[in-house]
Amino acid sequence: MSSTLEYELAELIINFCNVEDVSPSDIPSESPLIGPDSPFGLDSLDAVEVVVAVQKTYGVRIGGEKTSREVLQSLTALADFIRREKRE
Amino acid sequence: MKIDFPHQQFAHCESGVTTNLLNYHGFPCSEALVFGIGAGLFFGYVPFIKLNFLPLTTFRTAPGSIFAKATKRLGIEVKREKFRDPLAAEKKLDELLAAGRPVGAQTGVFWLPFFPPAYRFHFNGHNLVVIGKEGDDYLISDPIFEEPVRCPAADLRKARFAKGALAPKGKIYYVEKMAEQFDVPGAVTAGIKEVCRGMLKTPVPMAGVRGIRLLARQLEKWPAKLGDKQTLLYLGHVIRMQEEIGTGGGGFRFIYAAFLQEAAEILKNDELLDLSNHCTEIGDLWRDFALLASRVCKGRATITDSFADLADLLRQCATEEQLLFTRLNATICR
Known part of the structure; x- marks a missing residue:
């Protein structure tokens, strides 16, 4: 895990999506968040949960032309998106 | 042969395809503008029409209408064609590509090998732009993806002639002539x-x-x-x-x-x-x-x-x- 924000996001996803038997430190930053290769074991229905959790916690909206598909590629992509939105 | 096409990733396939095509033909625009001019927003719940055995619920207008309405309202001449014969459909596509024309196509997602298996499902309203051909592979600008992708001709043929609800029937569409001025x-x-x-x-x-x-x-x-x-x-x-x-x-x-x-x-x-x-x-x-x-x-x-x-x-x-x-x-x- 390369940054605190990425660790925080892993914790957030684990809590919101009730992911069991996974610790934030087990999650590689570049792994896909959604789909069969996701270490969280999340599917597209969980994606809604992650999008809302991020909006409520960090006050940034994943929507419009900045799609969740793009942003939810990995913890790094999600963290970069939040940093970018917070700067603007 | 590959057309120098300005591929961009967008949120939604049809408005993305239309935006990329219009940008290519010299009308710079955003996906949102195309979606709005094409009157893409809608809601429909039609319980007696089933998609994958489940009632049709839609949050947008019918496939094809965003392209049709956006281009019509901007005074752009377009051509749409459907085919019965897959080989005739492929021949026409090849002719248009050889003439340097990027071609929009309606396809069934399930047959497109560049989609990760987890995302392939039976939805026949997916749009993309064919921008070239190299050997037996078509070069494709699919606005869902970050970069252009390749697709074997046999797979694209299956995707263009997928069966079921919203069957594309080889549908292609392309810009014939841009307007001189845009209102x-x-x-x-x-x-x-x-x-x-x-x-x-x-x-x-x-x-x-x-x-x-x-x-x-x-x-x-x-x-x-x-x-x-x-x-x-x-x-x-x-x-x-x-x-x-x-x-x-x-x-x-x-x-x-x-x-x-x-x-x-x-x-x-x-x-x-x-x-x-x-x-x-x-x-x-x-x-x-x-x-x-x-x-x-x-x-x-x-x-x-x-x-x-x-x-x-x-x-x-x-x-x-x-x-x-x-x-x-x-x-x-x-």
Whole structure:
């Protein structure tokens, strides 16, 4: 895990999506968040949960032309998106 | 042979394809502007039409209409063709590519090998642009993907002739001639009027704001009528149509909010900025609905406790959309 924000996001996803038997430190930053290769074991229905959790916690909206598909590629992509939105 | 095509990734396939094609042909525009001019926003719940055995729920207009309406309103001449014979369809595609023309095509997602297996499902309304051919591979600009992709000719043939609901029948479309001048304010106004009409004044109870209320009424009855297993399938289908198909979670309400922001500038009408904010709030309301629904599907909320709340959220969406489009119609017709 390369940054605190990425660790925080892993914790957030684990809590919101009730992911069991996974610790934030087990999650590689570049792994896909959604789909069969996701270490969280999340599917597209969980994606809604992650999008809302991020909006409520960090006050940034994943929507419009900045799609969740793009942003939810990995913890790094999600963290970069939040940093970018917070700067603007 | 490859056309030098400015591929960009977008939220939704058809508005993305149209935007990329218009950018290529010299009309710089955003996806939101194309979506708005093409009057892409809609709601329909048609329980007697089934998609994958589940009632049709749509948050946008029919496949093909965004391209058709956006180009028509901008005065652009286009050509659309369908085919019975896959080989004739391929021959025509090759001829157009050889003439240096990028070609839009309707396809079935399930047969496109460049989609990860987890995302391949039987949906025949997916749009992409074919931008070249090398050997037996077509080069494709699919706005869902970050970079252009390759697709073997045999797979593209299957995707263009996928069977079932919304069967593409080899459909292609391309720009024949660009307009010399574009009446963008006129096109924006016409697009807005059409969306308001579709959401407020439809003669059938399955469409627009009335359609949202119909879904609310029917959804409340699903647990008793269908049983738990079927209820969860129906509910999951509604969320997938809202959050996933074509939008990748972007949500058509958010794209429309971005369009209203651009429209405010184009039409010099600040009221549209307020309406854009309202549209974003409505997008959030739809997302609250999707959130609760996904919790129910995942077993994190109970069916018995949640369906009245889900129906209430839908009714709130209907009330807010009625307000939004009534105000939008008033300001645009003033």
